Amino acid sequence: MSDKQFxxxxxxxxxxxxxxxxxxxxxxxxxxxxxxxAFQEMEPATLEELRTLExxxxxxxxDEIYWFNDKAGRSIGLRxxxxxxxxxxxxxxxxxxxxxxLACIGGNWRYDEPQFGRYRYFTQWDAEIFGSxxxxxxxxxxxxxxxxxxxxxxxEFEVRISNRKxxxxxxxxxxxxxxxxxxxxxxxxxxxxxxSAEAVKTExxxxxLESNVIDSLVEFISIQxxxxxxLEKISEVQTRSEEAKLGYTQLVLLADAxxxxxxxxxxxxDMSVVRGIGYYDGIVFEAFDKGGEEVGAVLGGGRYDRLxxxxxxxxxxxxxxxxxxxRLLISLEKADxxxxxxxxxxxxxxxxNDEVRQHTLSIAAKLRDARIPSDVDVKRKSLAKQxxxxxxxxxxxxxxxxxxxxxxxQFKLRDMKKRTEETLTLDEIITRISRMPSE
Amino acid sequence: MSDKQFxxxxxxxxxxxxxxxxxxxxxxxxxxxxxxxAFQEMEPATLEELRTLExxxxxxxxDEIYWFNDKAGRSIGLRxxxxxxxxxxxxxxxxxxxxxxLACIGGNWRYDEPQFGRYRYFTQWDAEIFGSxxxxxxxxxxxxxxxxxxxxxxxEFEVRISNRKxxxxxxxxxxxxxxxxxxxxxxxxxxxxxxSAEAVKTExxxxxLESNVIDSLVEFISIQxxxxxxLEKISEVQTRSEEAKLGYTQLVLLADAxxxxxxxxxxxxDMSVVRGIGYYDGIVFEAFDKGGEEVGAVLGGGRYDRLxxxxxxxxxxxxxxxxxxxRLLISLEKADxxxxxxxxxxxxxxxxNDEVRQHTLSIAAKLRDARIPSDVDVKRKSLAKQxxxxxxxxxxxxxxxxxxxxxxxQFKLRDMKKRTEETLTLDEIITRISRMPSE
Numbered sequence: 105m106s107d108k109q110f111x112x113x114x115x116x117x118x119x120x121x122x123x124x125x126x127x128x129x130x131x132x133x134x135x136x137x138x139x140x141x142a143f144q145e146m147e148p149a150t151l152e153e154l155r156t157l158e159x160x161x162x163x164x165x166x167d168e169i170y171w172f173n174d175k176a177g178r179s180i181g182l183r184x185x186x187x188x189x190x191x192x193x194x195x196x197x198x199x200x201x202x203x204x205x206l207a208c209i210g211g212n213w214r215y216d217e218p219q220f221g222r223y224r225y226f227t228q229w230d231a232e233i234f235g236s237x238x239x240x241x242x243x244x245x246x247x248x249x250x251x252x253x254x255x256x257x258x259x260e261f262e263v264r265i266s267n268r269k270x271x272x273x274x275x276x277x278x279x280x281x282x283x284x285x286x287x288x289x290x291x292x293x294x295x296x297x298x299x300s301a302e303a304v305k306t307e308x309x310x311x312x313l314e315s316n317v318i319d320s321l322v323e324f325i326s327i328q329x330x331x332x333x334x335l336e337k338i339s340e341v342q343t344r345s346e347e348a349k350l351g352y353t354q355l356v357l358l359a360d361a362x363x364x365x366x367x368x369x370x371x372x373x374d375m376s377v378v379r380g381i382g383y384y385d386g387i388v389f390e391a392f393d394k395g396g397e398e399v400g401a402v403l404g405g406g407r408y409d410r411l412x413x414x415x416x417x418x419x420x421x422x423x424x425x426x427x428x429x430x431r432l433l434i435s436l437e438k439a440d441x442x443x444x445x446x447x448x449x450x451x452x453x454x455x456x457n458d459e460v461r462q463h464t465l466s467i468a469a470k471l472r473d474a475r476i477p478s479d480v481d482v483k484r485k486s487l488a489k490q491x492x493x494x495x496x497x498x499x500x501x502x503x504x505x506x507x508x509x510x511x512x513x514q515f516k517l518r519d520m521k522k523r524t525e526e527t528l529t530l531d532e533i534i535t536r537i538s539r540m541p542s543e
Numbered sequence: 544m545s546d547k548q549f550x551x552x553x554x555x556x557x558x559x560x561x562x563x564x565x566x567x568x569x570x571x572x573x574x575x576x577x578x579x580x581a582f583q584e585m586e587p588a589t590l591e592e593l594r595t596l597e598x599x600x601x602x603x604x605x606d607e608i609y610w611f612n613d614k615a616g617r618s619i620g621l622r623x624x625x626x627x628x629x630x631x632x633x634x635x636x637x638x639x640x641x642x643x644x645l646a647c648i649g650g651n652w653r654y655d656e657p658q659f660g661r662y663r664y665f666t667q668w669d670a671e672i673f674g675s676x677x678x679x680x681x682x683x684x685x686x687x688x689x690x691x692x693x694x695x696x697x698x699e700f701e702v703r704i705s706n707r708k709x710x711x712x713x714x715x716x717x718x719x720x721x722x723x724x725x726x727x728x729x730x731x732x733x734x735x736x737x738x739s740a741e742a743v744k745t746e747x748x749x750x751x752l753e754s755n756v757i758d759s760l761v762e763f764i765s766i767q768x769x770x771x772x773x774l775e776k777i778s779e780v781q782t783r784s785e786e787a788k789l790g791y792t793q794l795v796l797l798a799d800a801x802x803x804x805x806x807x808x809x810x811x812x813d814m815s816v817v818r819g820i821g822y823y824d825g826i827v828f829e830a831f832d833k834g835g836e837e838v839g840a841v842l843g844g845g846r847y848d849r850l851x852x853x854x855x856x857x858x859x860x861x862x863x864x865x866x867x868x869x870r871l872l873i874s875l876e877k878a879d880x881x882x883x884x885x886x887x888x889x890x891x892x893x894x895x896n897d898e899v900r901q902h903t904l905s906i907a908a909k910l911r912d913a914r915i916p917s918d919v920d921v922k923r924k925s926l927a928k929q930x931x932x933x934x935x936x937x938x939x940x941x942x943x944x945x946x947x948x949x950x951x952x953q954f955k956l957r958d959m960k961k962r963t964e965e966t967l968t969l970d971e972i973i974t975r976i977s978r979m980p981s982e
Contacts, residue, residue, distance in 0.1 A: 142888030449581030
């Protein structure tokens with residue numbers, strides 16, 4: 105039987121140990137910030153009834169996700185993000201005091217075409233605040249996002265913020281009333297970072313916009329600068345519609361809150377930010393790793409005040425943020441900030457012959473009781489083969505056990521990298537290794 | 544629209560914050576032991592080609608799992624355990640130095656009938672050693688299991704160990720040669736803990752066994768005691784067949800290794816342990832929470848030397864252990880050893896009026912920078928409502944900010960449980976709270 109016979113489905117992969125060690129490090133740093141911002145971690149269901157997913161995204165979602173009919177004939181979909189499940193849960197729970205601050209790190213499935221950094225199974229972190237329509241909540245989501253990026257070691261990132269209400273109000277004031285056309289505008293604007301100004305104009309022309317409308321819009325979405333400066337430049341938008349005025353006021357309050365949180369200096373207001381996802385209806389933002397823009401935003405978020413209403417009796421305003429772990433790892437690899445350590449043990453307890461094997465086990469047990477990650481031969485290898493194995497895994501120390509050592513109570517501790525040896529008692533070895541800084 | 548309209552598929556649920564906090568605590572304690580025993584964590588793919596799952600378990604597995612045809616017409620199954628994916632991965636990787644010690648905590652799906660403590664989506668921890676046929680490897684798996692149970696706080700548990708080769712050799716020596724009948728015997732023996740001796744006999748009679756064979760078998764599987772005592776009682780089995788002799792020798796070596804690891808005293812050898820899963824072919828074991836036997840084993844494991852050969856060119860001996868998180872949580876709840884803490888923040892920074900709101904944000908940011916989990920009002924609630932919210936979540940402290948406090952730099956820190964207040968500077972508050980032991 106060939107090794108190749110059992111392949112994985114397209115776009116699906118194992119997470120191998122080296123990557124997993126990095127992921128666990130990243131997850132723990134993200135969780136640290138969830139805790140510090142007082143978000144409660146949970147995990148929404150992995151499987152949803154298809155209609156729950158369709159209720160948010162329309163029947164077209166079927167083409168983009170994994171779904172199937174189960175043995176009882178019910179249509180079931182694999183979750184494609186974490187926000188929908190959280191919103192569905194919150195909408196069904198009127199007992200929770202608001203705001204409800206939930207966070208999750210979890211896997212999702214999409215039947216997309218796999219590409220660089222994108223898989224059909226991928227992991228996201230997600231933090232949401234349900235029950236507040238105040239821009240302070242959006243500011244908290246932005247601040248959390250920035251502290252997460254800092255905490256995983258990204259130094260060069262920028263956060264770009266806007267408000268869909270402002271763009272919507274602006275566009276409406278140009279005479280565009282059909283929500284369908286406005287959605288098309290949003291989709292084009294969302295791409296404007298990746299395509300040329302000419303391509304943007306061409307798309308807007310195809311969407312049926314007149315050229316003076318296109319010129320005004322292209323000029324408007326090119327506004328990006330420090331928040332105070334953008335608020336000044338777009339101040340005129342307040343006179344255009346109630347929607348735009350509300351959006352503008354929200355941005356003013358957001359800037360105040362970000363100032364309070366000490367985060368305003370690292371933020372830009374950028375009128376071209378609208379986010380691709382349809383359910384956003386207010387403040388939106390995304391963060392980019394400087395120099396890593398080609399892999400796209402490392403996180404994105406925004407306000408979706410109408411989504412919970414789809415799932416329950418109550419209308420619950422909500423805002424939040426999510427980021428993809430796979431993309432984040434690409435940025436972190438590039439920035440070379442991920443830890444190099446492997447979970448392979450600190451000490452390999454090696455036996456010089458078969459007679460002392462039981463003693464290597466007792467010594468490994470003592471080291472483990474002293475919280476020192478330890479490994480031991482389980483293949484009855486020769487001493488040379490044991491050391492070769494320890495070396496190939498990158499285990500930093502070998503403790504060598506022979507009849508002489510057991511008699512004297514003095515063991516050789518070999519530094520596998522430096523290729524030096526010291527003779528020490530077991531207690532001395534434990535003290536020595538416990539005092540070493542772990543990476 | 545009714546709250547009830549969007550329900551979850553049967554047997555599928557959200558993991559809500561209180562349970563998630565407990566899970567994260569348990570996961571971290573399990574991971575601590577993975578590291579201490581030098582297992583590398585990884586995660587096998589969530590989706591497998593159906594034939595990968597069938598290769599191990601036969602086409603009947605379709606009835607027990609979630610599977611579907613994807614849009615490209617391929618049959619895909621959701622993983623139903625972690626061992627299969629690990630074995631499939633290892634079989635395809637001839638570059639890894641052996642033994643390969645892999646561990647995982649991950650979700651699995653089975654299309655079972657939901658019952659108490661069993662769901663259609665459930666989480667397992669799993670640790671496997673690939674590439675050693677020596678009972679020392681089994682002993683390491685048993686020792687890891689015991690240290691995991693101790694580390695999550697289970698004090699009263701017992702580990703029951705046997706060897707399928709011994710039972711198989713014994714049964715064969717009674718004249719039973721058909722592997723089909725032997726499998727039927729294993730299935731009945733596996734149930735013998737849960738059903739009466741009479742019921743066992745009835746089942747064995749239906750399987751076509753003669754009554755003298757049944758009597759011998761029932762007597763044999765009733766042997767359970769301290770390892771040394773069992774090895775004496777069953778010593779005669781070595782003369783019955785080569786298989787039984789090999790199995791006996793493995794149990795002797797296992798006992799030696801467990802002695803070396805300091806774990807033998809807490810183990811029983813129990814000839815009725817065979818494990819239900821078909822791929823086991825050597826040493827098998829399971830652990831029970833004393834007093835919680837009705838929820839079944841909290842973990843189980845064993846040797847499956849033939850499984851990797853199904854997935855690759857090489858035959859790789861393997862042994863390992865897996866445990867269900869849901870069942871473990873039931874035992875831990877009963878033993879009342881789970882932490883009570885919620886991830887809701889340590890300090891709620893409350894504003895006495897709207898003018899000071901921006902300052903509450905700066906103060907929360909300072910507390911967070913000092914690693915103190917902190918929350919702040921994002922709903923422009925009255926002070927009374929803010930404190931009510933903090934109280935309902937169980938946040939232990941409130942820091943109250945008003946114009947006076949900002950002028951004097953002296954803030955009231957309210958202990959929400961004791962209902963006492965102290966007036967302190969922000970630095971004093973940070974020092975005070977940082978020194979408190981976190982639960």
